Amino acid sequence: MLGVHRLTKHYGALVAIHDVSFEARPGEVLGLLGPNGSGKSTTVKILTGLLRPTSGEVHLDGADAFADLEAYKALLGYVPEEPHLYTYLTGPEYLRLVGRLRQLREAALDDKIERFLQLLGIWDDRYQTLSSYSKGMRQKILIAAAVLHNPRIVILDEPFSGLDVSAARVLKGFVRALADEGKIVVFSSHVLEVVEQVCSRVVILKDGRIVGHDSVANLRATLQLPSLDAVFASLVAEERVEERTLGLLAAMRA
Ligand SMILES: Nc1ncnc2c1ncn2[C@@H]1O[C@H](COP(=O)(O)OP(=O)(O)O)[C@@H](O)[C@H]1O
Ligand SMILES: [Mg+2]
Incomplete structure (x- = not known):
């Protein structure tokens, strides 16, 4: 079980996340949902050990995950929001580099890469x-x-x-299958429909704080709302959407 306990992160005077706690269990896809700037990527970067929290802890099976950061990172797979790819490499070259860094057996690597690229439709x-x-x-x-x-833990x-x-359909199925395999999966997105389709449980962030945390089904039921979209709108309370839309049109025409 992977857990964050009372995470807070300050960037100077800005409080990016405040007192965030949740757990992700093997076999489930835990969603982190929230509007832009709500603190999802900050939370994810702390979970991956790339960023140190101002306060709070990350626990894996009850132990401090950062006590042996190298061992912890070996268990992780991470898809960053803003990747830095070596764009002068081909797909297979890049994956071979990653495979070697991950110390995979050289003999098995090429076959593995070919299978991935074939299945993802980019072998050609x-x-x-x-x-x-x-x-x-x-x-x-x-x-x-x-x-x-x-990896045992996958963070996207x-x-x-x-x-x-x-492609999104294939990968949504793949993310759910990773959880069915017993992996711990954390999935951050601002796109409701995707979270609703992929995640079993969801933590909803707004302005760096948790404003909702439950299974998708329970969130709908307790708030008596038909869709996660409606739940989200009520918890995150997008303000004056219509007025702002009309304002944008007016500004464009001006
Ligand atoms: N490196 C940084 N330095 C300063 N402020 C940051 C940095 N990264 C993120 N922030 C701020 O922290 C808040 C949360 O950002 P982020 O975690 O990226 O949100 P999300 O992923 O939900 O869009 C935002 O206000 C953002 O501007
Ligand atoms: Mg983000």
């Missing part, structure tokens, strides 16, 4: 460098890179941005 592009890949193709490479070493930050509908 294997001689192209990543600089020529579309956003969706790069996203597929990142997801493959995150799970290449069969807005992983489906730029994916076409069919």
Whole structure:
């Protein structure tokens, strides 16, 4: 079980997250949902050990995850929101690099990479460098890179941005299947429909604080709302949407 306990992160005077606690269990996809700037990526970066919290802890099976950061990171697969790819490499070259860093057996690596690229539909592009890949193709490479070493914990930050509908369908199924395999999966997204389809439980963040935390079904039921969209609107309370829309149109025409 992976848990964060009373996480707070300050960037100077800005409080990015405040007193955030939750647990992610094996076999479930825990969703982090919230509008832009609500603190999802900050939470995710702390979970991956890339960022130290101002206060609070990350626990894996009850022990401090940062006590042996190298061992902890070996258990993780991570799809960052803003990846830094080596764009002069081809897809297979990039995955081979990641595989070697993850100390995978060289003999098995090429076969594994081919299977991933075939299944993701980018095998035909294997001689192209990543600089020529579309956003969706790069996203597929990142997801493959995150799970290449069969990690126990998979953390995905807005992983489906730029994916076409069919690729997103395959990968949604894959993320759920990772949980069914018994992995701990944390899935951050601002896209409601995706969270509703992929996650079993969801933590809703607003302005760095948790404003809702339950199963998708319970959130709908307790608030007596038909969809997660309605739950989200009531918890996060997007203000004056219509007025702002009309204001934007007016500003454009001015
Ligand atoms: N490196 C940083 N330095 C200063 N402020 C940051 C930094 N990263 C994020 N923030 C701020 O922290 C808040 C939460 O950001 P973030 O965690 O990226 O939210 P989300 O992923 O939900 O969009 C925002 O107000 C953002 O501007
Ligand atoms: Mg983010």
